Amino acid sequence: MKIVVTDQDGKKHELEGLDGWQAMEIIRDFGLPIKAECGGSCCCATCMVHVDEKWLDKLVPPSPDETDMLADQLDSKDNSRLSCQIIMNEDLDGLEVTLAQSAKP
Numbered sequence: 674m675k676i677v678v679t680d681q682d683g684k685k686h687e688l689e690g691l692d693g694w695q696a697m698e699i700i701r702d703f704g705l706p707i708k709a710e711c712g713g714s715c716c717c718a719t720c721m722v723h724v725d726e727k728w729l730d731k732l733v734p735p736s737p738d739e740t741d742m743l744a745d746q747l748d749s750k751d752n753s754r755l756s757c758q759i760i761m762n763e764d765l766d767g768l769e770v771t772l773a774q775s776a777k778p
């Protein structure tokens with residue numbers, strides 16, 4: 674499965690996704706600029722991405738903790754999610770996200 678990631682400079686990258694992995698782990702392990710300081714524990718928000726509108730309904734809705742974290746981010750938008758809370762599966766093959774500026778190391 675694929676994830677299409679646009680980085681903070683507007684460059685697109687097509688990454689090979691892995692079933693059951695966090696989107697954050699895949700983005701990080703491919704070496705794209707994402708801080709992900711807490712390592713995927715939903716407590717830093719430095720893995721924030723903006724999700725292409727057509728994919729939003731396919732994602733599991735955010736937990737109250739994720740919603741709280743997103744609300745504290747200055748560059749959060751209606752389509753923002755924490756990429757460590759997006760668990761890849763076949764339904765998300767082709768997922769398109771853009772890395773938030775605040776996620777840049």
Ligand code: FES
Nearest residue numbers: 711713717718757
């Ligand atoms: S890596 Fe910290 S909230 Fe996602």
